[in-house]
Amino acid sequence: MPIVRATRRVHFSAAHRLFHPDWSDERNRDVFGDCSNPHWHGHNYELEVTVEGPVHPETGFVLDLKELRELLEERVLREVDHRNLNLEVPWLSGVVPTTENLVVAIWNRMEDSLPQGVRLSRMVLHETPRNSVEYTGEKDA
Numbered sequence: 107m108p109i110v111r112a113t114r115r116v117h118f119s120a121a122h123r124l125f126h127p128d129w130s131d132e133r134n135r136d137v138f139g140d141c142s143n144p145h146w147h148g149h150n151y152e153l154e155v156t157v158e159g160p161v162h163p164e165t166g167f168v169l170d171l172k173e174l175r176e177l178l179e180e181r182v183l184r185e186v187d188h189r190n191l192n193l194e195v196p197w198l199s200g201v202v203p204t205t206e207n208l209v210v211a212i213w214n215r216m217e218d219s220l221p222q223g224v225r226l227s228r229m230v231l232h233e234t235p236r237n238s239v240e241y242t243g244e245k246d247a
Contacts, residue, residue: 107160111227112167114155114174118187121148122203146190152232153178153212159224169224181215205233209241217243 123146124138134142141147155178159168185195191203197215201207209231217226232238 107163109158110161110168111156111158112169112171112174113157113228114171114178116153116155116175116178116183117150118153118183119148119150120186120189120191121146122191123147124202124204126202146192149233153182153209154228154230154232155216155226156228157220157224158227169221173221177216177219181219182212205231205237205239206241209239213241213243 123143124141125134125144126137129137131142131144155174157169157174161168185197189195191198191208198208198211201211209229212231213226213229220226226243228240228242230238230240
């Protein structure tokens, strides 16, 4: 049976501040630049979620992308859209909300919510039209 990948794109807007609480304001500015502004800043994110699995013989789907959208809404978007990532998202507590950390946290939120036989393949999180990160679930040994 062929293994196929299917991708859904979703959008959300969120505010955050990149800073390490154990560092001085000066060090935070040196490392994170303008993104460490104590008055926060925001982004209009675009998230691409790719799943893979066998094509279902009856439906012809790997996963109905409407179902993937609903899972993303329930597990991620309701909690991050128009929120402050530092203050309002419990599963980001204690994490510097860089795009890299955010995509890994979203992966972890979604990984166990997919139907049997369907798995996450890739996530791309666009913070700006020019800046994005990609995660495929790999972990450093």
